[in-house]
Amino acid sequence: MKECCGSHFILNGQLESTGSFNDSLVFKGDSIYEVIRMTKGIPVFFNDHIERLKASLKIQNKKLLADINALRTDILQLTHAEKKKEINIKVVFNYNENESNYLIYYIDSAYPTSEQYNRGVKTILYFAERKDPNAKVLNYRLRSAIHQELANEQAYEAFLVNNDNLITEGSRSNVFFIKNGLLFTAPEDIVLKGITRKYIIQVCNEIGIEVRFECISADDISSCQSSFITGTSPMVLPVCCIDENHFDVSNTIMAELRRYYLKKVEKSLESFIQ
Numbered sequence: 001m002k003e004c005c006g007s008h009f010i011l012n013g014q015l016e017s018t019g020s021f022n023d024s025l026v027f028k029g030d031s032i033y034e035v036i037r038m039t040k041g042i043p044v045f046f047n048d049h050i051e052r053l054k055a056s057l058k059i060q061n062k063k064l065l066a067d068i069n070a071l072r073t074d075i076l077q078l079t080h081a082e083k084k085k086e087i088n089i090k091v092v093f094n095y096n097e098n099e100s101n102y103l104i105y106y107i108d109s110a111y112p113t114s115e116q117y118n119r120g121v122k123t124i125l126y127f128a129e130r131k132d133p134n135a136k137v138l139n140y141r142l143r144s145a146i147h148q149e150l151a152n153e154q155a156y157e158a159f160l161v162n163n164d165n166l167i168t169e170g171s172r173s174n175v176f177f178i179k180n181g182l183l184f185t186a187p188e189d190i191v192l193k194g195i196t197r198k199y200i201i202q203v204c205n206e207i208g209i210e211v212r213f214e215c216i217s218a219d220d221i222s223s224c225q226s227s228f229i230t231g232t233s234p235m236v237l238p239v240c241c242i243d244e245n246h247f248d249v250s251n252t253i254m255a256e257l258r259r260y261y262l263k264k265v266e267k268s269l270e271s272f273i274q
């Protein structure tokens with residue numbers, strides 16, 4: 001699969017044609033990155049993504065290659081060159097020996113179908129821990145291994161299980177469980193602080209749903225009634241099973257959270273335009 005799927009991309013602030021895109025600028029050395037959803041051609045939760053990018057750089061002790069205003073201008077430049085309404089873009093800060101470059105480009109984006117939202121998706125357990133979980137660093141080896149496992153099992157997402165046998169997060173999403181009417185999700189210091197997760201927690205506070213910041217043990221899955229994942233592409237997506245454990249996908253909380261979340265998305269689009 002092609003890494004850059006648009007006709008143009010941004011390299012260090014300059015608009016380039018995709019013919020000159022070089023994958024090694026992303027996959028060689030260290031890449032700190034963000035995946036931002038574009039809705040109606042506008043980046044969703046742009047400020048949150050740039051704040052998280054800065055936090056990742058700090059953890060990894062890397063320098064900022066472009067500030068928020070430059071990145072904003074770059075994204076506008078890319079969208080003017082090629083307008084795509086519903087797609088993800090990737091912002092990559094790459095550090096390879098003495099060279100550093102930043103890139104912004106459209107990526108191949110798959111969003112869940114309405115059938116997946118209605119019936120839930122199949123997930124599997126995967127024993128792995130992300131190093132520096134609060135930083136969004138490209139880990140090509142782990143991603144590829146999980147990708148292969150998901151293809152073998154025909155599953156949508158893998159839930160990472162740490163050395164204490166606790167389910168922390170999805171390989172590219174955050175995980176929530178519903179147990180006896182309460183929501184459970186991992187504490188933020190041991191996962192990627194997902195932007196979707198942040199807004200779902202905000203919605204829960206606003207509509208009076210209690211959230212417990214505790215992990216569910218891999219041995220304790222069967223005590224939970226429902227589960228869902230959150231992320232830039234899936235938004236709020238019910239899980240129908242983890243391996244052989246099946247869940248109730250009819251719990252209306254999930255559809256309700258998605259509805260409230262979409263309102264926050266709309267607000268964020270308005271604030272980017274202003």
Ligand code: PDD
Pocket residue numbers: 035169170171172173174192193194195196197230231232233
């Ligand atoms: N991944 N946890 C991990 C490990 C992730 O890689 C992601 C996102 C999330 C969800 O974060 P957010 O709600 O901000 O999308 C949680 C992106 C989309 C990716 O690498 O493709």
